[in-house]
Amino acid sequence: MPPLHRRDWLKQSALAAFSLGISLKPIAGEDYLPRNIEAPAGLLNLGANENPYGISPMARKAIIDIIDQSNRYSFNVASLQSFRKEIADYYKVNEDQVLVTAGSGEGLKLLARHFSNGNLVTATPTFGILPSTAKKIGTEVIEIPLNEGKVHQLDLMLKSVTDKTALVYICNPANPTATIVSPSSLKNFCIEASKKAVVLIDEAYIDFLNPPDNESMIGLIDKHPNVLITRTFSKIHGMAGLRVGFLIGDAKLLDKLDKQYFQNTQFAISNLSIAAAMASLKDEEHRKSSREKNAVARDYTFRELTQLKYKVIPSYTNFMFFHLPGYKGDFSDDMYKKNIILRSDSYPDGHWARVSIGLKGEMERFVAEMKAI
Secondary structure, three states, X not given: OOOOOHHHHHHHHHHHHHHOOOOOOOEOOEOOOOOOOOOOOOOEEOOOOOOOOOOOHHHHXXXXXXXHHOOOOHHHOHHHOOHHHHHHHHOOOXXXXXXXXXXXXXXXXXXXXXXXXXXXXXXXXXXXXXXXXXXXXXXXXXXXXOOXXXXXXXXXXXXXXXXXXXXEEEEXXXXXXXXXXXXXXXXXXXXXHOOOOEEEEEOOOHHHOOOXXXXXXXXXXXXXXXXXXXXXXXXXXXXXXXXXXXXXXXXXXXXXXXXXXXXXXXXXXXXXXXXXXXXXXXXXXXXXXXXXXXXXXXXXXXXXXXXXXXXXXXXXXXXXXXXXXXXXXXXXXXXXXXXXXXXXXXXXXXXXXXXXXXXXXXXXXXXXXXXXX
C-alpha cells in the first residue's frame, strides 16, 4: 500500500467528516467549522470572516526576530513586557484599563462565567460564544430579536435590562448580520443600561468602518465604569490563528476579572503572538490596505447578489448576510459540495446565509456559483 501523504490524509479526513454529517451551519451563531478544511484541493473557505490579506509585514518580521526566544516564558522576555502599555497608549487609556486575552473568544467565555450571578440580555441572532456559554452553565439569557433590517433594537433591549441583569452584550458591527447601530444611539444605550448592569460592546469588526461610524465606546469608560469593550487582532490585523484579544474597561472592573477568571490570560498567549500584535499596532498602512481591498470585494459581491434578486443586508464588515427564500435543502452543505465553505441557517423569517469576503477573485468564483444555482 503506497504511503499516505499529509495532504491526501487531510483530503480524506475532510471528505469523511462531511460524509459523517458534520454540519457547516453555525451552532448558536458560533464560529465552529469542520477542523480538516485544508482539503479537498481548491476548497474556498468563506466561512470564518478571516482577513485574506494575511498579517502585517511588520508582524511577520517581529515573529522571525523573536522566534529564538520561543524557549522562554513571556515574562522572561524583556521586549514583551510593554504589550499592555502599547495597547493602552494606542487607544489612549491607562495600562490598568487593559486586560489581554488569548483571542476575544476566550475572553467572551470567561465573561459568561464571571457574570453568571444574573441574567444576560443580548440580541438574536448574534455572535454566539458568550450567550451559548451562559446557557450551558445555567444562566438565564434574554434574547431580543433584531428588527426587519437585522439591526439591534436598542429600545427593546433597554426595557429588558433589570436589577436582575448582570451583563448586556452587543456585537457592533453585528455578527452574523454585518449591520451597525449609530455611535450616538449606542452611546446613549450604554449610558442608560450601565446604570443597572455591565454593558459589553464587542468591537471585533469596528476597524472595517469609516468615520463617523467607527467611533468606539472606549471613550465612555472613565465616566461610566460599567461599560466594557472587547477587541481582537483576528480581523483587520489578520491574526486569527495567532489568538490575541483584549478588554478595555474601568480599572477596578478589570482588577475583579483578573482576580477571578482572567488571572492567567496573557500567560496563555505565545511570545510570537505578542510580538506580532505589538508590531501590527504600528502598521496603519496594512490595516488601511486591508480595509480598502475588502470594501472593493464587498461592494462587488453586494451588487452581484442584488442583481440576482437576493435580499442582501448592506454590510459594514468583511462578511455579508443574505436571504434564501424558499430554498430547499441545506445551503451550506450544498455549497460545500461545490468546494465553497460558508454559513447558513434557518431563522423565524426563513433561510439566511453568511459569506465572508475573500479576495476579489474568490468572490468572483463565489458569484459564478450563485449564478449557476
